[in-house]
Amino acid sequence: MNQLLLLAGVVIVACILMNRIAAKLPLPSLLLFIGLGMCFGVDGFFKIPFDDYELSEVICSVSLLFVMFYGGFGTNLKTAKPVMGKAFLLSTAGVVMTAALVGAAAHVLLGVGWMEGILIGSVIASTDAASVFNVLRSKQLSLKYNTDSLLELESGSNDPISYMMTILMISLVSGEQISVAGLLLKQILIGAACGFLIGKASVFILNQIDFGMKQGRTIFLFAAVIVGYALPSVAGGNGYLSVYLCGILIGNRFIPDKKEMVHFFDILTEIAQMVIFFLLGLLVTPSQLPEVFVPALLLCLFMLFIGRPVSVLAILKPFGASWQQIGVVSWAGLRGVASIVFSIYVVLSGIPMTYNLFNMVFVIVLLSLAVQGTLLPAVSRKLEMIDKNANVMRTFNDYQDENDISFVKIKITDNHPFAGKTLKEIEMPPGVLVVLLFRGQETMMPNGDTSLEGGDLLICAAPAFEDRENLTLYEVEIDKNHKWRDKPVNELDQKAGVLIVMVKREGSTLIPNGNTIIRQDDLLVFRRQKHAKQAHG
Incomplete structure (x- = not known):
């Protein structure tokens, strides 16, 4: 027991140090984690014998569920909305097409049966969210035409489809009498x-219940994911x-203590990725890899230059995508942990395979x-797809500016109390500083x-508010039947301690006053203050 704990601690520290090294190298850090696992394995320096596929499947599946949840939790639907349709097709039809094409290639190039070939294709059909996110974030790749959002959404959502196809093909190859349509519909x-x-339910509970402990909401969400x-x-x-859908629904709603949840799940998924890739490196026997290297190389080259590009071309070209975008999306089809985990499912099913599927997928x-991971930045630059004016981190919901300052804007109208005054004549609250003034194009x-002057836009800086224990934000969407539709704020029947903080309308944000009219399709953001007394003047 103590030896295992010591090993776990040493491995995590080593992974963290290697992550810092990887930041200075063109290689994805996940590749180094696999290499570290191989160093500890049976053919490595430490000669640790480990071939427990069942334990590996349990550990990797649990770790993968948190990676998939966080992929959904971090997906910014507002940013991804323009590419949502294309991403959905890539993650569904694209996976099916890739699996079929790879299956045909395996049949022709490797001489395996059609069913076995499609099973291999199903296992490696999906792109890997952890790998794609890792490259996009670590290399700060901001791509034109919302391509980074497209890759994020596709890679985060296509693993469930690959999983379903793998389970389906395992059943068919095993000779089970099943209804294909019934199994897929049930899944x-x-x-x-x-x-x-x-x-x-999680969004409702997180907004309505006071858990009575500082990290209660984070612990609740952890349990909800499981x-x-x-x-x-x-x-x-x-x-x-x-869990992916659950992550999307929760991540794109106002929930209290969200910043703390982001930090928690960010750390958790980092550890999960380290564990998965290290464990897979530990599980593999490097001396057996040469036996499957040539077939793995053939399938990898086929996917890279034929299978993935054909699927991407068939789906994106009807949307008018440029050849440059198609090229980058095709190249960014990184395979990763999900494919290896799905190959373990096949190994545990006991299906006889022509090649050792785990080893072959590992090499792929x-x-x-x-x-692909190493050359993706270079390919993006060569195809002139780098967007120098964008920040890829805005694609992710978990992006946080690391500072303690908040910026607010004040629009000066002709009848504003500040109009016609100098800044020194205005009594600003202590701690508030006017840092910029926009006047026309100046x-x-x-x-x-x-x-x-009227028309000026003031940008003010103030210390950020961090203690939100008594402050809860939640939102209400106004539909055509809502009783508040077309009414001014001062006529709304609101409970004590509740305040409309902002109104989201057609892509803009309004700070309401008593005369603001509530319109259909408005999204009202409320503040509910708990355990606070009403202030009286």
Whole structure:
């Protein structure tokens, strides 16, 4: 026991140090984690014998569910909305097309049967969210035409489809008498229903219940993620689809203490990725890899230059995508941990295979990370797809500016109390500083003698508010039947301690006053203050 704990601690420290080294290298850090696992393995320096596929499947599946949840939790739907349709097609039809093409290639190039070939294709059909996110973030790749959002959404959502196809093909190759349509419908419907219900319920509970402890909401969400995977899995549904959908629903809603949740799950998924890639490196026997290197190389080259590009071309070209975008999306089809985990499912099923599938998929993932992951920045630059004016981190919901300052804007109208006054004549609250003034097309650094005019836009800085224990934000969407539709704020029947903080309308944000009219499709953001007394003047 103590030896295992010592090993775990040493490995995590080594992974962290290697992550810092990887930041200075063109290689994806996940590739180094695999290499570290191989160094500890039976053919490595430490000669640790480990071939427990069942234990590896349990550990990797649990780790993968948190990676998939965080992929959904970090997906910014507002940013991804323009590419949502294309991403959905890539993650569904694209996976099926890739699996079929790879299956045909395996049949022709490797001489395996059609069913076995499609099983191999199903295992490696999906792109890997952890690998894609790792490259996009670590290399700060901001791509034109919302391509980074497209890759994020596709890679985060296509693993459940690959998982379903793998389970389906295992059943068919095993000779089980099943209804293909029935199995797929059961997987999708139960998984989607559980993800939707658990996601909605979690948002409601997180906004309505005071857990009475500082990190209570984070602990609750941790438990909800586990339930989100286990419940549909027990019922015969797709647990990975459930947790991904659950993550999207929760991540794109206002919930208290979200910053703390982001930090927690960011650390958790980092550890999960380290564990998965190290464990897979430990599980493999490097001396056996030469036996499958040539078949793995053939399939990898086929996917890179034929299978993936054909699928991407067939889906994106009808949308008018440029050849440059098609090229980058094709190259960014990195394979990773999900494919290896799915190959373990096949090994545990006992299906006789022509080649050792785990070893072959392992080599494919190594080649994909080493070649595609390393060269993705160079390919993006060569195809002139780098967007120098964008920040890829804005694609992710978990992006946080690391500072303690908040910036607010004040629009000066002709009848504003500040109009016609100099800044030194205005009594600003202590700790608030005017840092910028926009006047027409001109940007000014104001001082005390700067006079304000109608049409000016002031940018003020103030210390950020961090203690939110008694402050809860939640939102309400105004539909055509809502009783507040077309009414001014001062006529709304609101409970004590509740305040409309902002109104989201057609992509803009309004700070309301008593005369603001509530319109259909408005999204009202409320503040509920707990355990606070009403202030009286």
